Amino acid sequence: MPEYPTALGASSLDKITLLGQDLAADVMGEVGFGELAFWLAIQRRPTPGETRVFEAVLAALADHGFTPTAITTRLTYLSAPDSVQGALAAGLLGGGSRFLGVTEDCGRFLHDALSTARGGPPTDEAGWDELALASVRSARAEGRVIPGLGHHVHKEGDPRTPRLFHIAAEEELVGPHLSLFAAIGRIHPQVLGRTLPLNGAGVCGAALADLGLPLELLRAFALLARTAGLIGQLAEEIRTPVANDIFLSVDLNNRAVPPHPADGGEASASG
Amino acid sequence: MPEYPTALGASSLDKITLLGQDLAADVMGEVGFGELAFWLAIQRRPTPGETRVFEAVLAALADHGFTPTAITTRLTYLSAPDSVQGALAAGLLGGGSRFLGVTEDCGRFLHDALSTARGGPPTDEAGWDELALASVRSARAEGRVIPGLGHHVHKEGDPRTPRLFHIAAEEELVGPHLSLFAAIGRIHPQVLGRTLPLNGAGVCGAALADLGLPLELLRAFALLARTAGLIGQLAEEIRTPVANDIFLSVDLNNRAVPPHPADGGEASASG
Amino acid sequence: MPEYPTALGASSLDKITLLGQDLAADVMGEVGFGELAFWLAIQRRPTPGETRVFEAVLAALADHGFTPTAITTRLTYLSAPDSVQGALAAGLLGGGSRFLGVTEDCGRFLHDALSTARGGPPTDEAGWDELALASVRSARAEGRVIPGLGHHVHKEGDPRTPRLFHIAAEEELVGPHLSLFAAIGRIHPQVLGRTLPLNGAGVCGAALADLGLPLELLRAFALLARTAGLIGQLAEEIRTPVANDIFLSVDLNNRAVPPHPADGGEASASG
Amino acid sequence: MPEYPTALGASSLDKITLLGQDLAADVMGEVGFGELAFWLAIQRRPTPGETRVFEAVLAALADHGFTPTAITTRLTYLSAPDSVQGALAAGLLGGGSRFLGVTEDCGRFLHDALSTARGGPPTDEAGWDELALASVRSARAEGRVIPGLGHHVHKEGDPRTPRLFHIAAEEELVGPHLSLFAAIGRIHPQVLGRTLPLNGAGVCGAALADLGLPLELLRAFALLARTAGLIGQLAEEIRTPVANDIFLSVDLNNRAVPPHPADGGEASASG
Structure with a gap:
């Protein structure tokens, strides 16, 4: 047994x-x-300082307005108001590689780069910059994206990033992941040829990794934060519904087109 | 537009x-x-006192060990380790009427009973007892269950219940729902003929309702608490896996039986 | 063990x-x-005739264009393209009381009405009309909706309804649920004062119940049909993406309003 | 607009x-x-022959007994019997890389191998064996698993595999993916040093790819098949419940151990 x-x-x-x-x-x-x-x-x-950094990360990730996950939760509640758990679960299912994944990807990227540092993590800014340069160059050479760089709205700087660095510094919790992330912020223009902001999702991943949270679950903390946000979306939907208008805005603007038989697509292209 | x-x-x-x-x-x-x-x-x-009561409720509901929801999250992670969001969502989908629903049902029961109190809520213990007696009698007469009464393990009292009353009292947040729930605890033996404990899920529903949180979403707060618990389950599963043993304990003890054609069941019974 | x-x-x-x-x-x-x-x-x-009726029902329910469930599956795929299972699951979660529930509700309504028929189901049209009249009147008296009546688009008749009756008749599978549903179509104007079409979701519920499928699972067959439809939606989304446009049409038309503190809502209204 | x-x-x-x-x-x-x-x-x-092969694949994948997905659907129904859609969705969420993923992985592996064949796919068995040998060797050299090889129960041959080859041959639908898969069955012992069966999930992936279905959605067809299987599991659970016994077999055999603080795990190992 x-x-x-x-x-x-x-x-x-x-x-x-x-x-x-x-x-x-x-x-x-x-x-x-x-x-x-x-x-x-x-x-x-956790210590009070660790809790403060952790909760700052959760606040940063809780809600970003009408994201696909928020729209999904509202539409699912519209269809199945009897199942609040279904509406929340449906929203969380959007927490994958594209929208919530940056936090995890950034934590992993930093972790992998740190594991290449012979003799332990650097001890001064020049050392961090050197490690950052090597890791960004290596990623670029392999055609990989540097997670945590760039934001489609906050093109001149994501306000969450300096704030989280500041809070971590106040709590003396700037560890190797945040240090390396900061260095990437300094050196990436040398490699990429342009300056991109360090985004909030990325800095959250760095901070969570510095807290010693398991890399496999960094996405899970983003989902925890988002659960609170989605409850906020549901509460607002109940008081000020918009999901039916969203549905109608799509349905009324559908345009019937003839079927377009797949020419075999990827699969038969090989045949 | x-x-x-x-x-x-x-x-x-x-x-x-x-x-x-x-x-x-x-x-x-x-x-x-x-x-x-x-x-x-x-x-x-919320005020600090409201936050303290709210977080006490979340703590009470976060994790109850190997519940069906916890097992589900672990099994789903076993099958699809690439999708942490799927494992959490699958667990939350068990948050329905039977396992997490008592919180919501209790809040609603108390709310409905309060709405029958002419002239506003009672002002003394005798008044509360009278309202409680009327609501329990009425529910019994209609064959309805009184939510929040009884526990399959804590038969002599759920330790969360007095504790949450105590915290709410410390924060001066004992409102009408908690007051009525306490009165149900006092008077139900007169109606049911036996003494049952007020359970933790029920007192949580009463406390959330007293905080003014929307009744439609009481279940959602249990789900938020449970999200944190399920992350704990996942983290433990990653470090000390048991899901494969659970799966095998079922699969290896399956017993093939011949098909048992439905005799039409409910549906054709009428035909 | x-x-x-x-x-x-x-x-x-x-x-x-x-x-x-x-x-x-x-x-x-x-x-x-x-x-x-x-x-x-x-x-x-099943017999070939039962299979044909069953598959006709599945065809009727497979896809209804840009429903909330279809939009949800597309948005979830946009957010988490790594998890096809998550996109399908999210769409299915909208299969609740409002959008896919009519099939189940109608099957149950007819079943309950049939169980009130003393001496077994009627044997002629006059008998069916009498039973239909009694059940519709009784539902109305209790303020209940008659499931399966009315359609927001097909106001003059849902084309699926006569077709499914015809197929069931061809296969000699018109049982008591379809017979009663047809009678409701004849007599409801006497009670409601206006003529509504018998809708496709309702006739599907009646046909499934006549096939002897379990009432508890009528919704499940609608979900099976919809799974095929959602795969079609995903395939089309991959070839002709619209989810990002849907997302942007909402996000770009958001309007920031000040927080609207709940006045306690349902819950505190009683306090 | x-x-x-x-x-x-x-x-x-x-x-x-x-x-x-x-x-x-x-x-x-x-x-x-x-x-x-x-x-x-x-x-x-599809043509009738394509439909027959496709439905044979769906039959092969519909239900494999007490898999984690089947257990999950039953446990979720136990917890939340009010939400059939939640129980089905929870089961489907286990349809990820480990349990249902072989079908997709195998289709992709074959597709990728075929895309390396200069001058089009081979035209005789020797040519297929050569291509198979190159692709298996290349995968092994990179430490990658060959999907579709081996089965933990059917160690001497999965009965579904010859049957699906036979059906595809009857319908003249053995295309390049099935041909290459058959060749892998012939040549892999040369590379791996032991003989493994071609498993059913793998041959299903090959057959779906030969039907020209999109590679991105091969997993989706396994999920469609499984939806029918999970409805069967739910129907059986309703008539012969086992979920509560499964839950109790875990809960009653829990063993409390002291917390085991993560030593930082992956993340802090780098710090």
């Missing part, structure tokens, strides 16, 4: 434990929600 | 606003994540 | 069975997909 | 078209469900 070990929630007749704590006495009323989410993910209680 | 009004996220070249605030300057590093989730839902910044 | 009985798929070293059949020899190449779906649901192989 | 072109569903007052056809007159009752799904995906009506 297999056993299933866990350090998460467990119950007995008169007690509930979570992460080895007495849930009622020592968690409820004592531990903030961001703090708890961090603790659940890493099984270590 | 339709317009889509929103008070949530909005961006311009050099600024991001959220709920009318400057996101970088005034939200990041200044607003906790629970506080922000409340603010997004109700478009009003 | 629990055992898990099943008549569905099972494997041994050299054989795979499904529903007690040899999958390779007797199902692959021998059983159509609609036929198999029916067989899986009811564990009895 | 953007317009949204589509060849899929469209409605007018008295007519519904789908793929340019009159839905009621020319699709309902005339087009099988597998045939329609193919047509929707590729906007060309």
